[in-house]
Amino acid sequence: MIQMTLIQIDNYGPWTVTPRPRRESDLQRLQAQLYADLNSMMGMKKGLVFYTRFDNLLAVTNGLTEEDHRRIQISIRNRYPFTVSMGVGTAETPHEAQKLATIALQKQGGAQSSDRKEILAIDSLADDDGSYLQMAHIDINSCTDTLTDIESAFDTNFLVNKAQHYLMTKLIKKGALLFFIGGDNFMAPCNGLTEKEIEDILIEIDEEIGIGLKAGIGRGKNVEDAAYMADIGLEEIRARGNDMWIYVVEKEY
C-alpha cells in the first residue's frame, strides 16, 4: 500500500493578488522555499515531496503519522504568510491513493474558501506492515551529449517536457503517477505495474517520439528506500552500457 499526502496552500490564489499582484520573483522564492522545506521535514521521516503545482504538492508519506503531518502544518503556519491544509490517502495504486487524499480534503471545503484553514483530512494511513512502494526513476539516454551540449537550453527543456507529457499520459492510465525531478529525470510512483508494463511504455515512447528512456525500478517499505533502490537500478543500467530498458532492485530489510 502507498500512502500519499496532498499539501494545499490555503486560499493561495487570492492572496497572491491582494491587495495587488505580488512580485513574481518573491512568489517563486516563496513556493520554492515551501517545497524545499516540506522535503526537509518530510525527508527526516523518509518521505518525499514532489513540487507538482507548487501550491498543490503531492508527497509519498509512508511512515509519517497523523502527528507528523500536524507538526509540519504548525511549522508552516509559524514561518509562512499562509497556512496549508493536507489530505492523506492510502491505496494499492498511487493514483487511487492521491485521489482518496484529494477527496478527503475537498470534502472540507474549497481550495479558495476563506473559511477552510489548516485542515488535516485523513482518509487512511498505511501501517508499517502494509507499507510497500515501487518507484521508477526514469531518465533520458545520453541527454547531456545529445541535447544539453548541442541544443539550445529551451529546446532541450521542451523535449524533456514532451517526454514528461507522454510518460504522464501513459502512466496515468495504469494508475501510476509521474513527477519531473530535474535534469532529464522523472520519478514514477508505480505500485501495481509489472516490469513488462513499464518496459512497454518506454518502448512505445521511443517509437512514437524518438526519445530513448530507461528506468531503474526500486522497491521498499518507504519512499526513501524505494527511490534509492531505483537509483541503484539506474546505475546498473549505465554500468551495462545503457542497453536495457529497466533494472529492478528490491531493498532487503
Added chain:
Amino acid sequence: MIQMTLIQIDNYGPWTVTPRPRRESDLQRLQAQLYADLNSMMGMKKGLVFYTRFDNLLAVTNGLTEEDHRRIQISIRNRYPFTVSMGVGTAETPHEAQKLATIALQKQGGAQSSDRKEILAIDSLADDDGSYLQMAHIDINSCTDTLTDIESAFDTNFLVNKAQHYLMTKLIKKGALLFFIGGDNFMAPCNGLTEKEIEDILIEIDEEIGIGLKAGIGRGKNVEDAAYMADIGLEEIRARGNDMWIYVVEKEY
C-alpha cells in the same frame, strides 16, 4: 531586446551519484534552494529566474551587468557544494536570446566536463536604452472551480501539464518561450509576438483540447515591470468577467 541568462550547474549529473546516489529529498531541497536563491539575488536587480530543468535554469536578466552575474556565481560557490556556469545572450526574440546564451556557454565545454568550471560566457548584453520586454502571464479559466476542487490533484496536474505542453509547442514556433510558474499559471517571454498571434494560440488550444486560457500581456524595460504589467492585465480580464482572451498593459516610465 531581451537579455537571457542560462545558469548551468557544473558537472551536476555525475555529482548526484558520486560515490553513490544521493538521497532524493536532499537533491530536491538543494535544487529548490538554488532556484529560490537565484530569484533572490537576480530579483534584487529586477531579474526573474524560471526553474526550467533545475540544473539548467533560464532567466530574463535585462538590467544585470557582467559584474552582477559574476557576484552571483561567487555567492553560489561560497554556499553550495557545486559551482555554476552562465551564458548570456541578447536578441529580438526570447528563443534567439537563450540560444545565443546557450551557444556561448557550450563553446566553453560540456555540462559534464570536469574541466569546465564557473564559466561566465557573455555573447551580448542589453543596454538600458535597448531593453524592452513583452511578457504574457497566462492562466486557466476557473481552474479552482472546475479542476482543483473537483478532480484529483494529479489529474488536475496532468491537465495543467497538458496545457503547458501545447502552449510550449505553439509558442516555440514563434520564437517565444513558456515556463510554468505554479498553480495554473504560465509565464511566456514573448517579445515580437503580436496580440493577434497570442490570442490565436489561446483560441487554438481551446478548440484542440478544450482548456480555456487567458493572458495578461505586460511590457516594460525589465522583466519585473513587464511581469507586473502582465499581472495587472490578468486582473483586468478577471474584473471584466473573463470574457476576453488577452489584455495588454504597458509600463509608463
Added chain:
Amino acid sequence: MIQMTLIQIDNYGPWTVTPRPRRESDLQRLQAQLYADLNSMMGMKKGLVFYTRFDNLLAVTNGLTEEDHRRIQISIRNRYPFTVSMGVGTAETPHEAQKLATIALQKQGGAQSSDRKEILAIDSLADDDGSYLQMAHIDINSCTDTLTDIESAFDTNFLVNKAQHYLMTKLIKKGALLFFIGGDNFMAPCNGLTEKEIEDILIEIDEEIGIGLKAGIGRGKNVEDAAYMADIGLEEIRARGNDMWIYVVEKEY
C-alpha cells in the same frame, strides 16, 4: 539526564579564507542557513539547536538516535560546501553533557584537521526512560518599553549582551548553560538547579547591574516540551503582572 550534541563544521576556518577570504555576507548567510537547517531537521525529532558560535553549535537532542544524527550529517554533506562532525554526550547536568560530547569529538581529531571529516563520536545517548530536561526561558522585564523604544538599537543590544554575560558567568558555575535566542530572551538548559538557585541568580543580577529578569521554568522528557512549558511559565508571570521571579511548569504525559 540531558543529551547534548556538539555540531562542528569540519575544517571551517581555513575554508573561509581559501584561496582568499570569502565575502562576509555570504558566510553569514551560509552560517545562518546551517543553523536554520539543523533546527529544521532536529526540530522534526523534538530537538533544539542553539547557534552558539555558528561553526560550533550545541543542541539538546534527547530523543534523537544515532541514525538520526547520521542522517543529518549526510543531508548536510549533500547540500553544503562542507561536512560536519558531531559529538554526543549525556549527563545529569548540561555542562557535563556538552563536555562529554566535546571530549568524544576532540578525541577524533582537531577542528581544523584536514583528516577528520564527518565524524560521529557518541559518548552516550539518553534512553527514553532516562530523558528529563529542565529549561529556563529568561527575559528582561519591560525590555520594549524601557529599552527598545527609548535607547539606540546598539545600546539595547549592549545591555542584552551584558545580561547574557552575567547570566552565563553565574549559570556555568552551577553546571547550567545559557544561550541567547533573540530579542531579550535567553534559554538555559539547567537540569539539576533548584528553583531557589535560579531565583537567586536573577536577584543577584538585578542588584549588581540593575537589569530585571524573570524566568519561566519548564520540565519535560524532550527539549521541545520543556521549552514550551518554560514559555507557559513566562506567560504566567506576565499574566500576574511581572511580580514574580520564576514560575515552574511541568509537562504531564
Added chain:
Amino acid sequence: MIQMTLIQIDNYGPWTVTPRPRRESDLQRLQAQLYADLNSMMGMKKGLVFYTRFDNLLAVTNGLTEEDHRRIQISIRNRYPFTVSMGVGTAETPHEAQKLATIALQKQGGAQSSDRKEILAIDSLADDDGSYLQMAHIDINSCTDTLTDIESAFDTNFLVNKAQHYLMTKLIKKGALLFFIGGDNFMAPCNGLTEKEIEDILIEIDEEIGIGLKAGIGRGKNVEDAAYMADIGLEEIRARGNDMWIYVVEKEY
C-alpha cells in the same frame, strides 16, 4: 560617513506568543532565515547585516537607496508571516549613525505597537562621494589550538562571549560598534577610531582578561570592500606569525 539601517520586526514579541507560545525551533529557523535573507538581499547591493538581536538587526548600508530598502521590505512582507520596519541614519561614527536610525524609527511608533507597520523612516542617506567605512575584523589568537580543541564547547563559547562583552564595552565608548560574526570572529564598524585607539583596546583586553586578539582593519567606500580589506589585513598578520596587533589595508578604486 557611515550609513546604518535598523531593521525591526513589527510587533514581533506579541506574535511569538499568540494565541500561545510558538515552537522554539520554528522561531529560531524563522529568525535565522530572515537574517540570511537580509544578507542575501542587502549583500547584492554590497551591504552587510549583523544579527544583533535577531528581531532588531543592524546593517551597514552605504550604497543602498531608499528604493532598495523599500523593495526589501516588500519582499519580506511577501514571504514572511510578519512585516519589518526600518530606520536609516548616516553619521561620522557608527554609533551615531545607528542612533539616528533608531530615533527616526522610534518617532513613528513603538516596536510593539499594532498600528506601526512597515515604516521606512529615513533620517539621512550617504551619497556616493561621502561614503567611507572603516571596519575592523578582530579574532582571537590561536583559538582552535588553545580553546576549541581543548576546552569544552560551552567554555570556549563563554570565553568568546567574554571577549565580545569587553570589546563592546570599550568600543562603544569610542563611538564604534561590535558584532559577533561566528567562530572567534568579531566585526567592528569603527569609523573615526585611530589605529592607536584600536590597538590600545586590544592590549587592554589582553592585560585585563588574558585573551589575545588581533585586528585586520579595512577601509573602503562600501562595507563589502572595507570588510574584505579587513580580512586581507588579518591574513597579513597571520602570514607574519601573529606578532602584530593590527594591520591596515585600504581599498584602492
